[in-house]
Amino acid sequence: MILVSNSQIKLITSLQHKKYRNKLELFVAEGPKVINELITAKLQLHSLYSTLDGLFKNESVQIISEKELSKISSLKNANNSLAVFKIPNKKTYVENGITVVLDSIQDPGNLGTIIRLCDWFDVKNIICSLNTVDCFNPKVIQATMGSIVRVNIMYTVIEEFLAKSKFPVYVGAMDGSNIYKENLPDKAIIVVGNEANGVSTKIMNLANNKIAIPQFGVNQRTESLNVATATAILLSEFKRITVS
Amino acid sequence: MILVSNSQIKLITSLQHKKYRNKLELFVAEGPKVINELITAKLQLHSLYSTLDGLFKNESVQIISEKELSKISSLKNANNSLAVFKIPNKKTYVENGITVVLDSIQDPGNLGTIIRLCDWFDVKNIICSLNTVDCFNPKVIQATMGSIVRVNIMYTVIEEFLAKSKFPVYVGAMDGSNIYKENLPDKAIIVVGNEANGVSTKIMNLANNKIAIPQFGVNQRTESLNVATATAILLSEFKRITVS
Numbered sequence: 001m002i003l004v005s006n007s008q009i010k011l012i013t014s015l016q017h018k019k020y021r022n023k024l025e026l027f028v029a030e031g032p033k034v035i036n037e038l039i040t041a042k043l044q045l046h047s048l049y050s051t052l053d054g055l056f057k058n059e060s061v062q063i064i065s066e067k068e069l070s071k072i073s074s075l076k077n078a079n080n081s082l083a084v085f086k087i088p089n090k091k092t093y094v095e096n097g098i099t100v101v102l103d104s105i106q107d108p109g110n111l112g113t114i115i116r117l118c119d120w121f122d123v124k125n126i127i128c129s130l131n132t133v134d135c136f137n138p139k140v141i142q143a144t145m146g147s148i149v150r151v152n153i154m155y156t157v158i159e160e161f162l163a164k165s166k167f168p169v170y171v172g173a174m175d176g177s178n179i180y181k182e183n184l185p186d187k188a189i190i191v192v193g194n195e196a197n198g199v200s201t202k203i204m205n206l207a208n209n210k211i212a213i214p215q216f217g218v219n220q221r222t223e224s225l226n227v228a229t230a231t232a233i234l235l236s237e238f239k240r241i242t243v244s
Numbered sequence: 245m246i247l248v249s250n251s252q253i254k255l256i257t258s259l260q261h262k263k264y265r266n267k268l269e270l271f272v273a274e275g276p277k278v279i280n281e282l283i284t285a286k287l288q289l290h291s292l293y294s295t296l297d298g299l300f301k302n303e304s305v306q307i308i309s310e311k312e313l314s315k316i317s318s319l320k321n322a323n324n325s326l327a328v329f330k331i332p333n334k335k336t337y338v339e340n341g342i343t344v345v346l347d348s349i350q351d352p353g354n355l356g357t358i359i360r361l362c363d364w365f366d367v368k369n370i371i372c373s374l375n376t377v378d379c380f381n382p383k384v385i386q387a388t389m390g391s392i393v394r395v396n397i398m399y400t401v402i403e404e405f406l407a408k409s410k411f412p413v414y415v416g417a418m419d420g421s422n423i424y425k426e427n428l429p430d431k432a433i434i435v436v437g438n439e440a441n442g443v444s445t446k447i448m449n450l451a452n453n454k455i456a457i458p459q460f461g462v463n464q465r466t467e468s469l470n471v472a473t474a475t476a477i478l479l480s481e482f483k484r485i486t487v488s
Binding site for chain 2: 033037109113116117119120121122145146147150178180181213214215216217218219221222223224225226228229232233236237239240242243
């Protein structure tokens, strides 16, 4: 059994921090399913560790103990394998179809779910505000289930992005018009916002349309919808019109 | 400062287990937002602890230290307050509108999100298979954001429930027909299934209709939709027809 060296442990655990991911241009993926998805997508593998033999074909794997894995894993319950990949080169943005813009999304699980949703609904581009959680955060990678390689994710000053966009901008807002009654275009920018505060006022002011998912029933006491859930419904509404 | 006694600690931590919740007919809620929602809904309060004074009006609160709170909390980062409530009496099931049936949902966050969604979409009843995660699990309570008091949740043998239902049964299935092309009724049973395996074959055989959310784009490689996300889209489709 090959031991994981202290310098390897130091490298891998440093990648839990955005600063080191950016500096080293590396990120961590955990669990055989996600790792295999990223390998299939031809991401460049830096190193691969597993407690089990035979999970990864044609790849050089370092077999390690459960104890060693738990030292390098960021998960409470490590999932038998961990890989370090090179962060892929950024693609250029081509305005097309639906683009999702994220204003200050903080929860890694929410970002991961939104990336997976965009992949499902064939949304090619996600534009994130600079304070949105980093998409190479290990928990985001986990939640995307491999979708991260198929969606183009960019971090930028979203006010500048929206000001330049040629497509109409739709912002999710509690006081927006009923999405089920809107005639939605097949080319649009959809903006969703922070878990606690929604979309910020300055972004709201750049929108052409405010849209809302109405609450049903007599006693409307539900404490909002989770942002990933709301994004699911918005994307479904924008894409269902393209089904013939 | 009043100290939390060992017997109190023992009682509260025992409530992390379903066995003791059922035996004692008590459950735990954490965080001032959820606790206040449950108080407003007139749930019977058993005891209330907080590191801060003045968060709860008209209630007797035991002020405790951060350290004491972390001893009784089930959260990694305890959220200043913890309450013990009496489990409310079960309501009787009245078949009406949309009912959601859950087949073996395991993740507390998913169940919590689905409860919150049902509240939003005015779904009165959720029927859970006996092996679905318990709705009084602290992580479920956390994710429901108070919606748990407004939705009737029952655990039963779902095969028997479905066999008796007068409304048409729709089951979410990868090979189902395109939901966007269906004429959906306003009275129906929607069944969604386990995170890894979907709805079980024996339940599938009891369905009148299999429905699917289609994947978009040319390269359809997305690893399914999360069950809570899929439920959001299904509920949106069933309820949007009622918007005039």
